[in-house]
Amino acid sequence: MNFWLAVIRQTGRNLRQTWTTQLITCLTVSLSVLIFSFFYLIYLNMLSVGDKLSDNLHLVVYLEDEPGPEMQEQLRLKITQFDQVEKIRFISKEEAYNRFAKQLGDNREILTDMPTDFLPASIEVVPLRTLRSLRQVKLFSEYLATLPGSQKVQYGQQWVERFYSFIQLLSIIVLLSGSLLILTATFMVASTIRLTIFGRQEELELLKLVGATNSYIRTPFLLEGLLQGLAGALLGLSALYTLFQWTTHHISGAGFFNLLSFTFFPFTIISTIVLLSIILCAVGSYASMQKFLRV
Amino acid sequence: MHKQTGQPGETASSSRTAMIEIIKVTKCYPPNVTALADISITIASGEMFFLIGKSGAGKTTLLKLLCNMEKPSNGLIEIAGMNIHQVTGNKLAKLRQRVGMAYQDFRLLTNRTVAENIAISMEVSYRKPQIIHDRVRNLLAQLQLEDKHDILTGDLSRGEQQRVALARAVANSPTLILVDEPTGNLDAISTEQVMDLLTRCNHSGATVVIVTHDEAIYRHTNHRIMKLHDGRIASLTRGSGSEQPFSVDIPDDAERMDKSGDMR
């Protein structure tokens, strides 16, 4: 207990003595946390938007001829060879006609002169609602076009595809800003700790001479790193939250955004980001100590 | 209950066990300075020991070897039965906590207050803040530095710094106290206070090794005095002083001067 009291006192001294550097480091860490979590938040929200869009995403393969049961089995096999799918449904010419008729409702008289098989038979394929299978919806459609007897493949709207490449771009940005976070957190903290160590060389020397244990000398520096990580993450996340509140408040008028209903991070993600930042900063300070603290 | 396993002779020897055992120690500094040559001496636990010799004789070097700041080029040094140059890590830290050294160059943290400087040696062994606080007050009172409690040590006079360094050395009640020229910058009164403090530590069981040029403080002792000359033992004598510990002749009005002495 006394150990921790002494260590905390020592840490407080460290922080007070170099508070300007500490502040700059803390701000840098929080800025990179902010950048990272900003993109990550957009990414997550876009994913949920994508989820909603994909609810009614399905591919329709129009066939030249109506497949017999054998053929149906073969087609089913071929389709699942490419990827697992949520659902496959065969629609016969008659079914298609009936559907169409139903859609027309009161205007169905138009159809009276038409033969019941004027619409092509088709297969409805609902892809799995995982991001991966959604991303390759284009590839999938190209594959489906090569199926025997396939005439034409239609799927949702063209912009679905664009949307997913946008998400892909976002995920790259998230990765980049994540690496930025890793670099700044570890390197900034490492260099701050190095500064503190250099600034107190004399004291550290003396501490060793009067019999300070390794942990007594080292723990304050580690604690300093932990605090930097914690403060930086909290500051960055609160800045993001403020930004989030402001944005949702001001944009609520616009129709498009209203549909999307943005949400902030759930608690688990918040704590993960904080933990990550703490770990990174601790790693930074540890590395610095290993290099510059001759104990 | 367990039977007492008293061994004959144990009690008799324990009062006089060796605190410091120096065996054929040589210390060479590069390129070819021989600071100490073939020194062998045993200092008993609870002894007060004076180390004298002219400048450059190797006195400081010997103390540095004793507190493991330097390693001997040759020979063996044992403190309380431990070869101090072989212990490392937390064991070394624990050992150093029991050895208090007042350095010739003080090694005070000049940007910290007097109280903080003295507290350091107690903080590293995790003493309670209240105990540290009391001990610091007590030591400062003994050395007439009460009013300097919150002054930065960089702002003190040499003599004051010297006493703060001494206070730090004895603060943690170490079993071995090594002091390097404790009275170099002091007037007679302060010298007496310093020697009183060291004598008190010695009486409460600490082994005290004092390096000094100041003949006044060893002239009247009955302790052993070792003289070094060019890194060798020139003589090892026992002081011929009377039973009462240190005293110097002080004119009565000197007491009023001690404050002004600080202002030099």
Ligand SMILES: Nc1ncnc2c1ncn2[C@@H]1O[C@H](COP(=O)(O)OP(=O)(O)OP(=O)(O)O)[C@@H](O)[C@H]1O
């Ligand atoms: N780090 C060092 N490198 C080289 N030579 C050194 C070093 N430290 C001490 N010496 C030399 O070792 C010899 C003994 O030095 P030491 O400091 O022990 O003397 P001292 O007896 O304490 O003298 P003083 O009374 O002036 O303090 C001196 O000749 C000194 O120049």
Ligand SMILES: [Mg+2]
């Ligand atoms: Mg010396």
